[in-house]
Amino acid sequence: MYREQLKVLDCTIRDGGLINNHDFDIKFVREVYRAVSQSGVDYIELGYKNSKKLFSEKEYGPWKFCDDDVINQVVDGIESDAKVSVMVDIGRVDIADVKLAKDSPIDMVRVASYVKDIDKAIAMANDFHKKGYETTINIMAISRDQGLELTQALHQIEKECEAKAIYIVDSFGSLYQESTEDLVKQFKDILKTKEVGFHGHNNQQLAFGNTIEAIIHGANFLDATVYGIGRAAGNCPLELLVGFLKNPKFDIRPILELISKEFIPLRDKIEWGYIIPYAIAGMLNEHPKLAMALRKSEHKENYREFYESLTSTETE
């Protein structure tokens, strides 16, 4: 698959940071930044931009805050054509503290939002746009929030928002190819002036397959992470996506080397990937939080009971 407009965004450090309180050391982050840059990926997302009034630096590592000077330490001396991205959550960032894009190493700000918060997301994206950043809105938990409310949100975005891409985020790892196709078509139908993005979760081993499906139906912004790292089941593996895309600008080899050197040892320390409780949460269209709690308990391998607990009673 080759399409000039396709953009790959690596969110290894940002989504991977959800497993370890954003506490990767700077050497590791530089290794990721270097290898992913060499592989020809378009954007590299390093973390969240959160207010230090809301979160403690004692509790969270630097990628929870993404200060400009920390990002400068990452990129310093490394040749790269990739743009730097950060993510923001609604209500957790002091926009006044954020410099103009021209004075910052950050190129893009992605606003994560539920459908119900779309007014706030549009306002935030537009504020960052005014400061000179590229922006996206990433609509989370979309397997739950479909129907009229979503359609109205998309129309409002198309009318009012300056974001360049709007993402379908399969937070629960619950979409199949047909539901992915349906959503991409719906987004493209309404968002005439914007690109459509796709961010999969790998609960049911469908993150890569659904990303391919999204590409086939016209999504041009694609998220992936090295070796699929990310919260719970993780994400679409970057090495598979780069292996699939035929654009000659991509080179899988630096990613393969990075996995050997850094991610095989890391996987022994922190857990992500195809793990049955996350698969169960995905097939039941549930947030992974109960599965994550199970994995920290002494019942971590009691899959049948976990399934029965989710299906026999109301969970919310």
Added chain:
Amino acid sequence: MYREQLKVLDCTIRDGGLINNHDFDIKFVREVYRAVSQSGVDYIELGYKNSKKLFSEKEYGPWKFCDDDVINQVVDGIESDAKVSVMVDIGRVDIADVKLAKDSPIDMVRVASYVKDIDKAIAMANDFHKKGYETTINIMAISRDQGLELTQALHQIEKECEAKAIYIVDSFGSLYQESTEDLVKQFKDILKTKEVGFHGHNNQQLAFGNTIEAIIHGANFLDATVYGIGRAAGNCPLELLVGFLKNPKFDIRPILELISKEFIPLRDKIEWGYIIPYAIAGMLNEHPKLAMALRKSEHKENYREFYESLTSTETE
């Protein structure tokens, strides 16, 4: 997805046996047979029917031969509506030694064949059919063997063969959704009197996604294994397939319990699943044998060099 004609075939012991010389102990095989039967799966494949003149019982476990009395030990006293299947390779079985189906615990014989051997496969399938067995032909390595030769083979099968289903076998884990769709449509177009089957390999985490794709386009015989066990990257995970299919006859819970009790400990002893050299073989449309050799060497994590060795020289 609910379609009356859909049949699920569990090949846990057969394909899993390719990792350990078919040497599962009888207690383990009975646990698999019991749980998979309880889950409502239609066929359970226990191994290969090979001639003992060609393979030594000292070197291989009982599931390389699938003697009737061994299969009787598996099924004895376990309530089951599932039919028992075995696989045969061309030139490796003495058909004269095989009893009539009415005198055997085996219900189905599946003939594994490359396109080039399709004459022999048809003859074998017809011989087993005459003995009263249900039969299929499983066309291996199909990502390599497409084009006119495949089309002619399918026409010959439709004309001459009594097999009830013909399988697309993605031996190299190399198919994507579009290639899966194309093959299923081609098979259905020619094989008017037969069912189409799909057997995926999980090199690129697409075995489940491609199985869904095959279902969407009309394949009705679907292979899967518990926790995706199988040679190299393994197969479509049965728990995901059963979670996806909406036929009320299926029950995922016995499979979940089986994974907790038997497959989590087993995975610590033998290796299968998403492992980068198998992913590389899949994306390059190569047999996994070189990747399997790498995994047994001291360079097992040298992914970049492995990739370069496959792409810089001819490998066959």
